[in-house]
Amino acid sequence: MAKRSMSLLGQWSSRVFSIDLDKRGALLNFALTEKPQQAPETFRNIQERCYSVLVCGDDRIQSARFYWGLEDLLRNELPAECELLPVSSYLPHVKDSLIRGYFLKDASECPSLTRRVLGALGLSEQVQVCSYLRGPDGGRWSQQLWSGSENQNMDVSKTCYVVPSEEANYHPSVLNMENSDVFYCRAEACKVLQESCDIIPESRAVLELVGKTDASRHSPDFPVVVIEGLDATGKTTLTESLREALGARLLRSPPQCLSPWRAVFDREPPLIRRAFYALGNYITAEQMGMEASQAPVIVDRYWHSTASYAIATAVSGPVSSLPPEGSPLYRWPPDLLQPSLVVQLTLDPQERKRRLEARGQGQTDEEQELDHNLLFRLRVEEAYRRVRGPACVVVDAGPSADKVLQQVLLLIKEHCRL
Ligand SMILES: Nc1ncnc2c1ncn2[C@@H]1O[C@H](COP(=O)(O)OP(=O)(O)O)[C@@H](O)[C@H]1O
């Protein structure tokens, strides 16, 4: 059977391959042409025996799950000396054109094992394997698409040459974010869970809990205040105190009724996991609508968390790799109830670390991991700031719990009718 991915070939000359070189998100970009040219400068540092494995099946649920397990599969089967780097292949500026996979540098003593593993993978309908070879003059690199046959023949007629390419303005993942990482209406998030019912039976139970009414236009009688912020910024402490101080109802997103399934969806790839959290907001929104007809409502995390974590996780590297400020990716879903006020708690990184440690959740002291966390935290906080919708006020959660409470009570008085 002709592989679906063969149809990609026609477009490959305009595709850019973007290799995530390290956790800080430095990217190496190259494109392909039919004519040999000089290799990109940085490409020369890459050793011989490089391969790419791209996941490009038709079924988005299966592809997402296959990609999710691919790194483990490759690490288990390939020689330990194979370096794996995430690679994205995309058409610049073309929405939904991104295909993900891994770029491999094989420094092992056993090249035939690597080729055997990749040859077997290449037989799968949803995988495309390529080799990268340096030309006889040592300067040019070419890419050969594997035919996927058992003897790992390379399809020489499909040879393309590697040329340098401009780095994209934003991380390539931005092209595929809508309806893969962030869902802007209930129906799109429901579709993902409907498609996954056969492989994740828990999806049915979640779908049954999601109502169908559109409460977005209903204006609650009492204020609804959402408390947002990174882990350990003091959301639980503050929401409890606000509940007491205001005689309010306390809700959270994801709501309590989803707790039995949260761990199941946390193990799934972003497509499925994010759809689950998106639906959690709609369930919480229904509860908000009901509770706010009787008393003020305080909510621990809501849409800002869902959108910001999803966007910040989908890209790597510095804040500049996020979708630009004002991008429609930061919009509020029109069918999701807006709260009266969102308070975003921020905390000095050292103090946050101290609170995490006091709670018995020390972080790894591996420096690279800390760097990675630092950038991730910065991306989440910046995404929080960029999300549009209801008024969002940043509050420094560094002072004592009582001072933070008093400040937020003042804000609620200013912004909401009590
Ligand atoms: N304003 C504050 N000052 C000092 N410690 C705080 C303050 N607010 C919360 N804490 C402590 O920090 C830790 C994390 O707070 P918590 O409310 O659980 O955060 P979150 O719900 O955002 O993860 C807890 O041990 C809590 O007692």
Ligand SMILES: Nc1ccn([C@@H]2O[C@H](COP(=O)(O)OP(=O)(O)O)[C@@H](O)[C@H]2O)c(=O)n1
């Ligand atoms: N409304 C929400 C709440 C959490 N989440 C996700 O849940 C994670 C935060 O969960 P957590 O367990 O650290 O939150 P807390 O319960 O500690 O406040 C984030 O990584 C988000 O991806 C979400 O997407 N939407």
